[in-house]
Amino acid sequence: MSAAPRAAFDHPHLLGLQSLHRLDIETILDLADHYASLARENRRGPAVLKNKTVINLFFENSTRTMSSFEIAAKRLGADVINMPVDSSSVKKGETLIDTAMTLNAMKPDVIVIRHSASGGVKLLSRKVDCAVINAGDGTHEHPTQGLLDTLTIRRNKGRIEGLTVTICGDVVHSRVARSTTYALHQLGARVRLCGPRTLLPADARDWGAETVTADFEKGLKNADVVMMLRLQLERMNGAYLPSRREYFHFYGLTRARLAMAAPDAIVMHPGPMNRGVEIESAIADGPTSVITEQVEMGVAIRMAVLDLLAGSNTDTTASTGNGAGAKP
């Protein structure tokens, strides 16, 4: 069996990608690549989280992300407790910090947190003694999503450096757009952010985006990767947008528009999709779509992050296999 590619990862938590160094990101990607290969071979690695407790503390509903973390932790041998908001004490009036202190007293090894307020996860991380993984905080960051997007691109294109990645949609409210842009920029991709002016942030260039434009077709030109963001349909109520059909008309990914991208462009979406609003079904299900691979990479990325933050390496079988995806 091949060894997990290991490098130092000197962070107590994973709260966001903005502060991560390129080498940190590559460390996670390399290890995730290894876990992805194992999964494809239907094999399990060593149970590096055996006897460890992972709490999934989700203040916002997310079946997909919580399941992904749960599967990742279980594949590493951890004991997993899911705490969706419905069954938590928050509804009884307990403050966020009280919840953190209570959970901390139970001595978990990792708390995976999703919260609707930007900065909410950071606040909790200061109050607990274990590792905290941000599973999405408000409109701030969603680091594991940014990493899984980056890994999916790297596996399909063989590199990140020099690629043109177009991200289109509700950028201003998207924690995915932020995290993905930070990661891709760190690794040398050229990121273009597209969307209606009302949904583009004022400071997007500071995120590391090369281009910020309301003209999707200009943004699509020769793109290697096209990533469509989910449009929250309640945006129609806040005067951000006129209607679904107008949004689709100017910002929906159609076959005609996709033809403006590079011939071998791949299509991504963090899900869940609004078919017919931001993406045509034929593309979502088509040969250029890597949307299901993103989900697959999600588990691998979360295994890698859990491993790096809380895994014990003592039972790793040493051998001289080639570390999958390890780069010189």
Next chain:
Amino acid sequence: MSASALTITNARLLDPASGRDEIGAIHLEDGRIAAIGADAAPKPTSSRETFDAGGLCLAPGLVDLRVKTGEPGEEHRETVATASAAALAGGVTTIVLMPDTQPVIDDVALVKYLHAPNPDPHATPVTTRIEVAGALTLGLEGEAMAEIGLMREAGAALFTNGDEPVTNPTVLKRTMAYAASQDVLVACRPDTRQLRGSGVMNAGAFAARLGLSGIPSEAEWIGAARDLMLAEVTGCRLLLDQVSTPRTLDLLADAKARGLPVYTTVAAHHLYFNEGDVGDYLTYCKVNPPFRTESDRLALIEAVKSGLIDAVVSAHDPQPPETKRLPIAEASFGAAGLETSLAALLSLVHAGHLSLLEALRPLTSGPADLIGKPQGRLAPGAPADLVLFDPAAPWKCTREALRSRSTNSPFDGRLLQGRVERTLLAGHTAFQRPTN
């Protein structure tokens, strides 16, 4: 049957866009201007007709950015056909229809229904070129953005919230930001609804004496200041729709001096009347914004002369007797204006305020440029939309003689000087004054 080629000789050619003011000939072919000037020669064409203009003034047909009809929904007030007849009699060859109809023009299908930029000049009756102003917000309610991009593609010339400002600044800001990325022109009434209140006429001593509640000037300035600032923040092209006070002009001049793409219109009747004309509770003089003071009126004229005001509109708003024959506080706002815009501006020429070209610019090339249309100028290739008028001819405006279905004109009974003799649309005579 009229020929497809026409030459008009011995005309005083007036073209504000180029500054041309000379006696000469103009040659029209296939609905467009082929050649123009003192020494231009027509191509020999067997079917060419010629007529002698007798030295009368020939200018581009008027482009009116603010016209209401009652179509669809209130055809008893006015239809597009009756408004067209009035427009052509007033020398107006392009009208921009306001979206405040029933239903509101906030939908692609309604824009397409009304939009007729190239009407058949042989039709009976002939209609003007019809451009459409799309609603800025759904139902003009000021809450949700309308389908600005799709309506633009369907041909909408500009976007407006009609007579009412968008009260919520967040809605307006987002809508302007979106409009900026669609590169459309947004027209806003500079107004603050709560300050306007239930005002009837200009606030001041005159209103107080009449016992009428006033519409204060600051209702306009504050609205204008807000709209200009939001245009600056968003990069939106903004048209302040019907200004009436000099202080608003100061705000606009400041914004223009800083290079912002902001423009303004004034209604022709605001250049002619002042608050005193409300006189004996004349409901035909009840308009919004209201007629202001005489010094305000003179400041507006000065701004037309200096070019600060980009376009003069008729603000044509047909109101039938049942909404006007009421105590003034209960009567509706609005004045019919399509047939009197040119005469109102010519009165300023006769009074020595403006030159002919200065008076015509905001009626022709000024508004055409704002909506990016090729008409409004005497230039080869431009549509052959022309107005032939006698600047000196005296006439009395009487409501019975107006062609509009509603004849609520504040000019009713006024003696005017300068009237349209003939209007050409796409090279064909669409209106000719009957000889008495």
